[in-house]
Amino acid sequence: MVEEPLTSLSPLLLIFVFSVTAIKSVDFHCRSNNTAHYTIEISTKELIVRRGQSFLLTLNMTQPFNATDTLVLTVETGRSPGTQWCVVFESNDAFSVLGMVTLSVTPPADAPVGKYSLSANTGRGKTPLGTLVVLFNPWCSDDWVFLPDERERQEYVLNEQGTIYVGTEYYPRPRDWIFGQFEEDMVDICLKILDVNPKHTKDPADDVSARCNPIYVSRVISAMINSNGDHGVLTGRWDGIYNDGERPDSWLGSVRILRKWYKTSCRPVKYGQCWVFAGVMCTVMRFFGIPCRVVTNFQSAHDTHNNLTIDYYHGENGAQPRDSGDSVWNYHVWVEGWMKRPDLKKGNSYDGWQVLDPTPQEKSEGVFCCGPAPVAAILQGDTNLKYDVPFVFAEVNADIVKWMVRANGSKIKMNSDSKKVGKSISTKAVGYNRRTDLTNNYKHAEGKNLSSVRKTSSIFYCFLNQETKIKSGQDIHLKLKLCNRDRTNRTMSIYINAQGMRYTGVPVSHILNTVQEKMLLSGQGLQFFSHSISYS
The missing domain is CATH 2.60.40.10 (Immunoglobulins)
Known part of the structure; x- marks a missing residue:
């Protein structure tokens, strides 16, 4: 007989209690479990499961069950495990004869992602049995990252190859990118990214507990892909001088970058630019199970003054003698992650695709990261929301204002253009190697001027x-x-x-x-x- 699980507020410690004598071995059924959890491409030897979905675990006992014996099976993550979630089993005659039992275990749909250790305690001490990794589950309707469309799950979670668009709005140029999120060493590398983030260093227990939330995890990843202010993966450089590193356009995918970072004890890899930052972040997001796609915004504004205008200053001869700090990039690349946003208290209006940008442009709450910013909020101009919606809104909607600076220092407004920014917003099509235009997701169709x-x-x-x-x-x-x-x-x-x-x-x-x-x-x-x- 199996009792109902106790209510869990913070499932950092999962405990199962049995009436048994001792455990001789454990079969994690890695191949069958990982196949069912869409993680078989990562490993056939390590148990990697998705929360909210059951997996099988077989315990092989040293002798037939004794009703007077007890065993506590513990699954825990982090340094300070907390609340318990218990299931109680009672032995029966069939189990006594076979000397083994197969359990169906379901991590809660809001369990923190990460590596868990499994151990047994028979009253004579704690015996380690092994480890398992728990990921987000876009196949589970109770998970905040649930994505209903199977074709989109195949593209945005399972596809290890993709296309990043660069160039100009008139000539979007596809650049092949290998994400490689299911390379076996990605388990240790991606978990390391979470473990060296400053929030974990400051308060490990709080950080591990917060890993149940894809909003939190995606924001941490956004900060950790760049190396500004932490032990992040990539250093950005835009001046064309790359003598002590590699040119940003030399990278063909994320795996070599992530491996180099990991093997050099988390020393930032040199060098990246926006499409490299975005490609690497997409790899890490897809590994953790957060649906993710790379998005390119052509004619992308960088508004440093938060006034929704990009100011250009020209001398009387047409040259630009003065830098306002604002700029319009030929293109800028970020990612979108799919998740619910109950923190915004807007019903489900702003669930779905969220902009996240790992390229270090401006600080967000003191950290070089950006997002998640709901794409639907950007479309509606609802800029009083977390996170960084005004900044992303300006990237696709800012006005270009040109000024002429006279010899005496005075300036004259020459013209303003409200239609130049935010063009041909692009991503790879689902299931095909062609471009899909997302501009209408970000901007209402412009009326006739x-x-x-x-x-x-x-x-x-x-x-x-x-x-x-x-x-x-x-x-x-x-x-x-x-x-x-x-x-x-x-x-x-x-x-x-x-x-x-x-x-x-x-x-x-x-x-x-x-x-x-x-x-x-x-x-x-x-x-x-x-x-x-x-x-x-």
Whole structure:
């Protein structure tokens, strides 16, 4: 007979009590259990299970059961195990003859993830029996990471290969990435990431207890993938100098990075940029069982002043003499993790995909991490929520404001663009090696800009167009459309300034600075001025 389990508030210590004599051996049924728990790709020798789902455990006794004997079977994690969860078994004649018993054990759906030790106590001391690893369970409806669609579970939890998009909004370029979350040594590596995080160092018991919460765990992972302020995995670098490490574009996947970090006693690996940080985080998230996908935002704003504008300052000759700290990256890569958000007290409105960004841009509650920020909240502009929703909202919605700085230091607002940021937000399609556009998940469809069709009363106006889309290694061809509505002809001074720029929007080199004059005839409508910038 099996009694009902006692209520558990913090299942750090699971205890099963039996009337038996002694245990000779334990069969963890690793192959069959791991197959049922979708962890067979990780190991056939170590028991790795998902919470909220049963697994089998067979105890082989040294002799037939004695009703007067007792044994306590303990499963615990962390340094200070707490509340107990008990099941009581009574022996019967069948078990006495066979001398073994097979148990069906179910970790609670809110059990902390991590490595547990299994031991037995027969009254003559504690005998270690082995270990098991418990992960989140997107197949369990009671788990906060439950993902209903099986095809999405196959893609966002089990797929070890993927695609990260880089390039430009006009030419999104797929970059293959090997996540490798089921390599066998990922167990020790990913658990080590949690164990060396500063919160665990400060209060191990509190940290281990909090690992029941995917919101907490994903935020810790976001902080630990970068090395700013902790023993994180990767050091970022954007200045092009990589002599003492490896170029960010040399990495083909996460496994070599994570192994190098682990084998060098948690020394940060040099170097990464946004797509590398995101790729590594996706690996760790998928290992722990949190559904995760890599997302690229083209024309991504970095708003350092929290004012939802990206300010650019140009001199009278067109050059950028002043850095506001704001920038627009050609692209920026983060991840989305799937989980419930009951902490927001908004019903289930903001459950689902959450933005998490391990690239160290700004601090969040004193730590270089970002998220989880609900994608649905970003879409609705509900920015008064945890975590970091205003920052991510600005990445996809900020206005670009350009200022001209005069010689005397005064500045004039030249123009504002509300449509440049947040383009072609991309991820790999479920089950296919093609791009899926997520822009409508983040932004409402932009209405027609009426200001662009209203007649203007200005005497002069101009439009700058690229005659062809810019491709790497080719000349740039520009066409300036000018119109003179005055009654007299006018001579225009046209300043052309070109600067090299990193994908993060930071100017790095001077290319061209020239001024040309053009006579604008009165009453001639649109007049054209063309100019080419040579690649060489």
